[in-house]
Structure formats: C-alpha cells, structure tokens
Amino acid sequence: xxxxxxxxxxxxxxxxxxxxxxxxxxxxxxxxxxxxxxxxxxxxxxxxxxxxxxxxxxxxxxxxxxxxxxxxxxxxxxxxxxxxxxxxxxxxxxxxxxxxxxxxxxxxxxxxxxxxxxxxxxxxxxxxxxxxxxxxxxxxxxxxxxxxxxxxxxxxxxxxxxxxxxxxxxxxxxxxxxxxxxxxxxxxxxxxxxxxxxxxxxxxxxxxxxxxxxxxxxxxxxxxxxxxxxxxxxxxxxxxxxxxxxxxxxxxxxxxxxxxxxxxxxxxxxxxxxxxxxxxxxxxxxxxxxxxxxxxxxxxxxxxxxxxxxxxxxxxxxxxxxxxxxxxxxxxxxxxxxxxxxxxxxxxxxxxxxxxxxxxxxxxxxxxxxxxxxxxxxxxxxxxxxxxxxxxxxxxxxxxxxxxxxxxxxxxxxxxxxxxxxxxxxxxxxxxxxxxxxxxxxxxxxxxxxxxxxxxxxxxxxxxxxxxxxxxxxxxx
Numbered sequence: 001x002x003x004x005x006x007x008x009x010x011x012x013x014x015x016x017x018x019x020x021x022x023x024x025x026x027x028x029x030x031x032x033x034x035x036x037x038x039x040x041x042x043x044x045x046x047x048x049x050x051x052x053x054x055x056x057x058x059x060x061x062x063x064x065x066x067x068x069x070x071x072x073x074x075x076x077x078x079x080x081x082x083x084x085x086x087x088x089x090x091x092x093x094x095x096x097x098x099x100x101x102x103x104x105x106x107x108x109x110x111x112x113x114x115x116x117x118x119x120x121x122x123x124x125x126x127x128x129x130x131x132x133x134x135x136x137x138x139x140x141x142x143x144x145x146x147x148x149x150x151x152x153x154x155x156x157x158x159x160x161x162x163x164x165x166x167x168x169x170x171x172x173x174x175x176x177x178x179x180x181x182x183x184x185x186x187x188x189x190x191x192x193x194x195x196x197x198x199x200x201x202x203x204x205x206x207x208x209x210x211x212x213x214x215x216x217x218x219x220x221x222x223x224x225x226x227x228x229x230x231x232x233x234x235x236x237x238x239x240x241x242x243x244x245x246x247x248x249x250x251x252x253x254x255x256x257x258x259x260x261x262x263x264x265x266x267x268x269x270x271x272x273x274x275x276x277x278x279x280x281x282x283x284x285x286x287x288x289x290x291x292x293x294x295x296x297x298x299x300x301x302x303x304x305x306x307x308x309x310x311x312x313x314x315x316x317x318x319x320x321x322x323x324x325x326x327x328x329x330x331x332x333x334x335x336x337x338x339x340x341x342x343x344x345x346x347x348x349x350x351x352x353x354x355x356x357x358x359x360x361x362x363x364x365x366x367x368x369x370x371x372x373x374x375x376x377x378x379x380x381x382x383x384x385x386x387x388x389x390x391x392x393x394x395x396x397x398x399x400x401x402x403x404x405x406x407x408x409x410x411x412x413x414x415x416x417x418x419x420x421x422x423x424x425x426x427x428x429x430x431x432x433x434x435x436x437x438x439x440x441x442x443x444x445x446x447x448x449x450x451x452x453x454x455x456x457x458x459x460x461x462x463x464x465x466x467x468x469x470x471x472x473x474x475x476x477x
Contacts, residue, residue, distance in 0.1 A: 009211040011240065012223050016207060017453060018238040021148045024229035028143055029152055031195075031203060032136040033159035035099060038192040039129040040163025041170070042106065043071055045189060046122070048171025052182035057115040069409070070119050074126020075133070076405045082131030083138075083398020088257040091139040091394065092205040094131060096196065102128025103193035110186035130405075134398035138385040142208040142393070143226075146453045150330025150338075150382045157381035158323030161374060164316055208454065212390045260395030264388065268459030272387045273396070275445045279339065280384075280404030282438035283376050286346065286431045289411030290369060291316070293419075293427070311359075315366045322371035326378030334450035335386070336442055339379040343439035346372035347432045354428035373435075386449045389458040407434075 019025075050064055059067070078098065086094040105124035112118035137153050144152045170188060175181040204226070210219035227237050264273045294312050322342075329338045349369035356362045388396035415427050422430075449457060 009216050012219050015223050017145045019230055020235045022230045022235045023233035024226050032140045033156045035132045035136055037159040037163040039132050040160035041167045042189045044164045044167040048175050049182045067119050070122035071126040072409055074123040075130030076402050078127035078130025079134040079398045079402035082134045083395040084258050086135045086394030090205050091135055092203050094135045098128045098131035103190045106186055106190040110183045134401045137381045138394045138397045141385040142206040146451050150335055151327050153382040154327025154330045154378035157378050161319040161323050208390045260392030263392050264396050275441050276400045277403045278441045279438045280400045281407040282434045284404040285407030285411045286434045287373050288408035289415050289431055292412040293415050311363050315370045318367040318370040319374040322374030323378045326375030330382050334448050335379050335383040336446040336448050339376055340439045340443045342372045342375040343435045347435040350428045350432035354425045387447055
C-alpha cells in the first residue's frame, strides 16, 4: 500500500537536498556526535569499574560476568526498541528520552548500595546507550544532502572513539584516585544530562519523518529554520523549486508500530537486510573479540601486564584515524567499497597478527587491525540507514545494531573457550575469517548509495515514481 505525498512535501525534500553543507549541519553533527561519544565512554568504562566493585561486594565470578554483560543486555533491548519507537513517535523524542534514561540510570549506578542495584541500573543505562547509538545515525542521515551524507554520518560514528579514549582517562584518573573513585567516574558519565538543555532548544525533528507522517506544515518550519541558519552562516541558499499543485509522489504508507520488523524482509528489502545483518555480526564479532581479549592475548606472548596495557592503549588510539579516514572515503569510494576495503584490510591485518614473529609486529599489525575495523564502522553507520525507506529506517538501523550485538556477546565467550586449544594463531584466524566473510557479502550483494537521495534508494518508491513527473530546476524556472 502507498500514500500520496503532496507537491509541497516533494519540494521540501528538494529544498533539503539543495542546501549547502554549513553551520546548521555541523551543529547537528555535534549534537548527535556528543551523544554517541558519551555512549562509547560508558560502554567501555565497565572494564575499569569491575576491579573496584569486585572486592566492595565480594563478588563471585558469575556475578562479575553478569555485571560485565549488563550494558550489552541493555544495548540489545535499547537498539531494537529505539528503532521501532523512532519510526512511530519520531527521532527527536527517542533521542531525548534515551539520553534522560541513560543519565538517570548512571546516577543510580554511581550510588548503588548493592551489586544487584548496580547490575540493574547498568542494564537500564544500556537501554539508553543502545537507543542513542541506533537512532542518531538515522536521524542525521535524514538531514544531510546526498553529496555529503556518507562523510557526515561516518564522522558522527567517529565520536565513539572519543568516548573510548575518555573512558581510558576516567579509568586511569578517577577510579584509582579515590576510595570510591568508580562512583565519581559514573557521576562524570552522567553529565550528558546537561545536553538535554541544549537539545530541548536546538534539536529539530527529522523533516523526512514529518513528511512521511503527513505533517507537512511542521516539516516546512524545520526546513525554513535550516535555510535561515544557512543564510546566517554566510552561505547562499539556492532558489526554492516549485511544482504544480496536482503533482504527487507515491511512497510506502507509514506502517503500524513494529511492522517494520516484517517489512524489512519484503518489497525488495530482504537481500539488503540479510547483507546488513551479516555485516554487523561479522564486524562486531571481530571488534569485541579483539578488544576484549587483546591485553590477555598479549600477556600470553610473554609481555608484562604493564606493557600489554600500553600496547592495548596504542591499538585503541588507532580507532580515531580509522573512523575519520573511513568517513572521508565514504564519499570518494562509495559506502559499499569503503566497507569492503576496510574489512579486507582488517582481515589481512588479523592474518598478519596470527603469523607475527615478534611483539613489535603484533603491535604494528594490531594498530592496523584497529584502524581498519573502525573505518568499517564509519562506512556501516552511514550505509545502514540509507538502504531503508523513511517509514522503517529507524527500525532497520536499530535491528541491525541489535543483531550485531550477538556477535559482540558471542566472540569473547567463544575465544575464551577455544583459546587453549587453538591458541594465538587460531583466535586471529577466526577474526580474519569473520571480516573476510563480511567483505565478500558486501561486494557481491551490497548496494551502491553514494550521491543518491534517500528516496531514490527506496525500491518500492522507485517503481511508483516511474510514471510520476520529475521536478527539476529547469522545469520550474
């Protein structure tokens, strides 16, 4: 079934695409990026919290394992629920609610009197983290013109690396500095609550989502505000296109909440969904398998714990250029080729680590592996929301992110079980195989998205538009 979007709605989409990249787009990037950064920070902080809370509550190994998994459990729930909710009530509301939930739960965790309360609060915080990580890329993608979408959405994903670095600093500075330094660190990670004051005033709703809902007047106000902000930044805004009042464009009707879980396997989307799920599982399996175990695996190669942690820090820092080089290449190579190239580079790096003859080689190839895996994420965060229509974009993004977490949960467990039998060579051979599988999938079945409007990537709407008038600048002048 389809719903008709009026000429006014189509003109709004044209106006969005004509806007030059400028200050309001950068502001949106910072708004979304800071939310991503705090999510990354809290997600990686748990490794620094566990040594502090273990003696405090005299935790058994199974309790430590539960706490270590608590955030991932929450992220699974949050990513899936945010996608469904974001398509139903809007991107802006989900972002606001998710941030508030995360901050409140983190404060509860900071003052938790028992491990049970701490564990529960970490799950709830994870729901907020997963929701933010799932909804923000889809939200940003719906504002950015096609010519710059891969660069900006990939750059937003790069804020994760800032969060990882910040968590390392928190873990080394606050946790050991006080008797209850771990509580102080949790309070610091709750500071994004101050961002709500900024978001309440400056965060716009996605005009594409508003148009999909038939709320054209509200979408017009958003686009007007963006154009005004572009002018205030000193850039020229191209003329507004006009269309005949009777011109309409058919697009998929907005589904009922949760229907996107079925629709993503229909209407030409099944192959896209299968490829995305495979990509998310393969990269997340490799990422968490590598970063969870790399300090311990380095110790197994007879490095001291201190030197192992230093190596791990250098490897982690390689995430930053990885993300932003991937974001840059999103517009140069296309998302499909960026993802495939970085996955292949990661697979080669993992293979070289497996066969390294010295610790120096392990460090160098480990840095390369970190670089390529995070470059893959820059491409994947840009690519995932592009391949779904607006009506189910958040659901598609959230579900793919949630499915990927199964790879993240499985990898540390599988490596822990198999390490004694397969060793260093076997672990990194598994990681190389996972990355290579993802590269082959995107190369053979992936979709090219560079420079294409989101509406032009919708398989159902493309068919409907075949007989619809095309609005061009020449036709309206």
